[in-house]
Amino acid sequence: MIIVLPKQFRAKDLFPFFRAQFGNPIQVPKEVIFDFSMMSFVRPSGIVFLSNLSRFLMLNGSRVIFQGMNINRECIRYLDDSGFIAAHTGQSLRKDSKVRATTMPLHRLPHNESHNWIGSELLPWLSNHSKLPLDELLEFKTCMSEVFNNIVDHSEIDTGSIFSQWYPQEKKLQIAIADFGVGIPTTVRSKEPDHSDAEAILRAFDDGFSAQSTPQNRGAGLFYLKQNVLDNLGGKLTVRSQNGAVDFTKSGNSLSSVPYEGIGFCPGTMIEIEIRTDRFVFENNNVEDFQW
């Protein structure tokens, strides 16, 4: 099977695109050739989405080949510098390929390394670009750790793939994280079987909802992530898993959750986080004297 990738290389476009290619239910071909010749626009979510899908196909016995990678095109050079090509083929396309200052390259992180990496790599990198001190990024750091704790709670493979892009003019950070777990819908339906995929994603982000996949799980982590990204970090959140997706946004004081059902396919779970460091809002800054 040859798949000519769409012009817009981002999860929003790839999610429905692959559903159309692989059918419903998903049929894994013996060989998949991804053709990049039409691609012209790359976003972090596209890099992580295709990386995760490629590994999913390989784990299910498919041979994955990349073609149409013309290094004279900027989008291909960006993809090369992102670490995507080296991660999947073993080497970069160009000898002078290097990570760009405004990106954290594609990285596969086991859970036991994730928290340290967030604190020692991601946070200083963001602090350097945003010019915000580390103590203004504590809620962001916690959000990222909550994502990786969620992966280890709900995935038989405790490794997540992550890619980050900083947009200096907009003071905007986009991060995409994906895992190979059973997917949020499967986990939620183990407790509440009647939900569709998108409904299950919505339910997973409700305060206090837990599938109790571990005894200590009390349904606080994903709610914390949603609440902080929308309320404190000036951002938005998109979650895709299996055949469902949900966009979480905030406009003024109004929170919005828009579910999408049956329009695409995502193996495991993929979370896209966007934050704006010029829109951070926090209360209660001085809490030296803690009172219960």
Next chain:
Amino acid sequence: MVIYVKKHISSCDTNTQGSALYKCIFAHLNASNPVTVDFNGTMNVTSSFVNSSFVELASHFGADKVKRLVKIKSANRQIANMIKDRMSKEFA
């Protein structure tokens, strides 16, 4: 008695680390002795960490006893908010 969190665990991100703090505090509460938990040098805590430490202690001893005997020190904004939020939601 003061428990310096940093002396016992490198960070406060996981259930396992929360359980480690739980064990440090448990004996003091079991003997009904006051204890101060000092977060100096700790950047942040996750919900999993708080669930496995303070929420578990409150489940065992009761939230009132934990609040009466455990004093929290050097908690920054994020740490204070997370502990208060988790405890208030579990033991409203």
